[in-house]
Amino acid sequence: MTHFPAHFGSLSVSLLLLAGCGPTDQRDIDKSSIWSGGSNQVTSGGYWFTYVDHLAWMENHPDLNPAKHTASQGATISPLTDMNHPLPIVPDPNETSGHGDTIHVSGNTPAAPTWSDVTTTGNWFDTYYQQPNLYPDSLNVAYPVAGVGFSFIPHSGNGFDPSQDGKYVGFVFDMKTLQNTADVDAQLALVCSATNGNDLRDDNVQDAFAKPGCTYAKAQALGESLEQQAADFFSGPNSYLAQSCFLYEHKTVIPKADNQWGTYCVLWNEMTLPDWVKPLAQPPEWSDENLKKCATKLKWEMHKPVSGNPSYFDVYLDNVKLVARDQAAAYGCNISALPADSSKVIGPRSGADAAL
Numbered sequence: 001m002t003h004f005p006a007h008f009g010s011l012s013v014s015l016l017l018l019a020g021c022g023p024t025d026q027r028d029i030d031k032s033s034i035w036s037g038g039s040n041q042v043t044s045g046g047y048w049f050t051y052v053d054h055l056a057w058m059e060n061h062p063d064l065n066p067a068k069h070t071a072s073q074g075a076t077i078s079p080l081t082d083m084n085h086p087l088p089i090v091p092d093p094n095e096t097s098g099h100g101d102t103i104h105v106s107g108n109t110p111a112a113p114t115w116s117d118v119t120t121t122g123n124w125f126d127t128y129y130q131q132p133n134l135y136p137d138s139l140n141v142a143y144p145v146a147g148v149g150f151s152f153i154p155h156s157g158n159g160f161d162p163s164q165d166g167k168y169v170g171f172v173f174d175m176k177t178l179q180n181t182a183d184v185d186a187q188l189a190l191v192c193s194a195t196n197g198n199d200l201r202d203d204n205v206q207d208a209f210a211k212p213g214c215t216y217a218k219a220q221a222l223g224e225s226l227e228q229q230a231a232d233f234f235s236g237p238n239s240y241l242a243q244s245c246f247l248y249e250h251k252t253v254i255p256k257a258d259n260q261w262g263t264y265c266v267l268w269n270e271m272t273l274p275d276w277v278k279p280l281a282q283p284p285e286w287s288d289e290n291l292k293k294c295a296t297k298l299k300w301e302m303h304k305p306v307s308g309n310p311s312y313f314d315v316y317l318d319n320v321k322l323v324a325r326d327q328a329a330a331y332g333c334n335i336s337a338l339p340a341d342s343s344k345v346i347g348p349r350s351g352a353d354a355a356l
Contacts, residue, residue: 033320044162045152046152048081049087050081051146054142055075074142076107103318106315109145124142136222138218146313147185155208158209163292169269169333170266172321172331174264180258186253188249188298189298218232250272263332291345325338
């Protein structure tokens, strides 16, 4: 169990305070080039957003948070978007880099709580999601987390096929990091139906996909003590063992040296489930069909330390582009990871992922 909480924490908070509304500019549409500057809107129609965990929100609403966590226990990110504050586009400070408009975020992520804190005290359950209009029976854990991403279409609907009927085998992006950013986790959200997905709908930000969108741990009854909630989370009839919420398909990217732009490739067939997935979980099958009909969001989440001091990040992104099979080598993709069947963008899974 010693390694489990850090990875569970790194992926267990859904998007929040997100979705800047309205483009800052308009430009021509190129479906292979998802974003290359000029606007906070991607070419498929959605918008860039940033997000953090709910710990700061919980601090501002102590009546909903018996543990009374402090905002300092949560992650930070700047700028932080919400429905009224879209993500601004900023120029690369290095005018000679060849990168003009960029997406830029910075902040830090503190260490996650210990597994015993989560499963014995109940102090880390996310009271934002427990609001009456959301999921009052939910036992989602408010692990510290921060990231940036975009919905493919407005309000995170699932009406855009990022493979374009099998033409594109993955995506590439340019990235520059500062402050010794440790790693960046590229993640894809999928919601195929109300009960078959890996993301939790948030009505407060007008998510458009079916509710709830995934399976979350539940309390057996409302009004339970924190200790009883912890027991339900760990061993109740609707425990974390069956959780599919936040089981995003992902690939961890290791940045190049500080202050150096690089091009990074993520093939759909390289994406895997996080290592905290449990055998009872039933996330969407990772297949060409589900990529085509279920994809809602693409995001970059920041490193979460297992313990000790916060992990700082400073990330610039540019030139997010879908890549075809015959372009993969030129973009430095791991072509050995492509499916053997050239008609597919996602091949059969092996090992633990296939066993689920």
